Amino acid sequence: MSLMRIGEKPEIARLPLFRDMDDAMRERVLSGSFLQVFPPQLTLFERGRQADFLHVLVDGLVELYVSGTGRDTTMKIVEPVTSFIVAAVMTDLPYLMSARTLTSSRVLLVPAALMREVIRKDTALMQATMHELALGYRDMVRALTDMKLRQSAERLANHLLEFSAQRGNAWDFELSGEKRVLASLLGMTPENLSRAFGTLKEQGVSVNGARVRIEDRAALAAFARPDPVPADR
Incomplete structure (x- = not known):
């Protein structure tokens, strides 16, 4: 791996995790970090390994998953721009999930020890990291609620509504990743x-490959019984 080039730093400095930091502290982090492009289906790290880096997805798509009893289950599909597995980095504990790229992905790698060193000195980075951890916790609660309270078709309906909302309530869109990954994410x-x-x-949804059209949003929402608290991101 090679360290981040000077020309790459302004873009990364504008990311939510780093943009409010003290300039000298931000330069300390960026100068010791790596910005890499990884091909599809490449394992970034495996469950049980020590957390050597904080990963920030800048472009692409990453699957977080757990393997066991001869199969994998998808825990989360990470979209840009966000960090992932922050908790393992902050606690200096092993990863609880594995990660692999689903598409060609550009990932910022911040050494975990450097992250822990700087976060003790920079309040803005500490607050941004706490925000990321809090959103991750809320995502987990939503996922558990969805799995426990909804049937499979209702979970899919909710996923499509949230996916659409994240894209400006688009009624015609392409799913992220393969359908087998979506099925695993939704527990089916x-x-x-x-x-x-x-x-x-019957609720106004048509699908052609990865392309989905929501032709009757009201009918789909009535069927899905969406969470009354809107998604955080």
């Missing part, structure tokens, strides 16, 4: 995902 098999999409046809 690919066959169950296909059946769930079939159920949603």
Whole structure:
């Protein structure tokens, strides 16, 4: 790996995690960090390994997953721009999940020891990191609530509504990643995902490959019973 080039620093300095930092402290972090482009389906780290870096996804798509009993289950699909596995870095503990790229991805790698050193000195970085951790906790609560209170077709309906909302309430969009990854994320098999999409046809949803059209948002929302508290991001 090579250290970040001077021309790359202004873009990274504007990221939410770093933009309010003291200039000297920010330069300390960026000068010791790496900005790398990884190909699709590359494992970034594995569950149980010590957290050597804070990862910040700048471009691309990353899957967080857990392996066991001969299969993988998707825990989260990370979209830019956000950090991931912050808790392992801050606690200096092993990763609880593995990560791999789903598409060609540009990832900032901040050495974990450097991150812990600077966060003790820079209040803005500490606050931004706490914000990331808090959002991660809230995401986990939402995911558990979704899994425990909704049937598979309802979980898919909610996912489509949230995905649409994140894109300005787009009614026609392309799903991120493969359908098998989406199925795993929502806690179902690919066959169950296909059946769930079939159920949603009656609620005004049509699908062609990875392309989804929401033709009756009101009907879909009535079926999905969305969370009364809007998504945080």
